[in-house]
Amino acid sequence: MLLSLTLGVPAGAGQGNLRLDRLFQALHATTDAAYAESVEEHIWDFWLAHPDPAMTRDMRAGVADLSHDDYESALRAFDSVVARDPSYAEGWNKRAAAHYMLGDYRAAMLDLRRALSLEPRHFGALVELGLVYLALGDDQPALRAFDAALAINPHLDRVRAQADAIRSRGVGVAL
Incomplete structure (x- = not known):
């Protein structure tokens, strides 16, 4: 199928x-x-x-840099990508990952919000947004982000475990 x-x-x-x-x-x-x-x-x-093969190559190079813990190089690659095509949601998501790994949580959050404005179903961006909130010590919005990701992709077992751990600390989601 x-x-x-x-x-x-x-x-x-x-x-x-x-x-x-x-x-x-x-x-x-x-x-x-x-x-x-x-x-x-x-x-x-x-x-x-991406329709432009050069963009896809740049994205893959940035992803390789991320996987090799070369976050500065990854950030440069993703900066170039989003500058060339600001409508490319995954460019923003990957740039957010580089910002997150560099400890720039504010920049990561801005990029994740941009990615989500372009692709609201981006469960990966929602998970990372939750991780940013956790890094900032803000459990309630982290839980909201994790729950939103799980509503889109209910197969994220580690995210479910993280959400359950937050709930076990007595954090609820205020509406």
């Missing part, structure tokens, strides 16, 4: 693609953990893809 959801997907389909909508529906509907993981990987592929 997953193959039928992704066949014919153009590179750089981005956050507004109908096939991406179907992937989100499948992610929310399934109870099969392996299938959910596969769907989630396809969603990340959509988010990372």
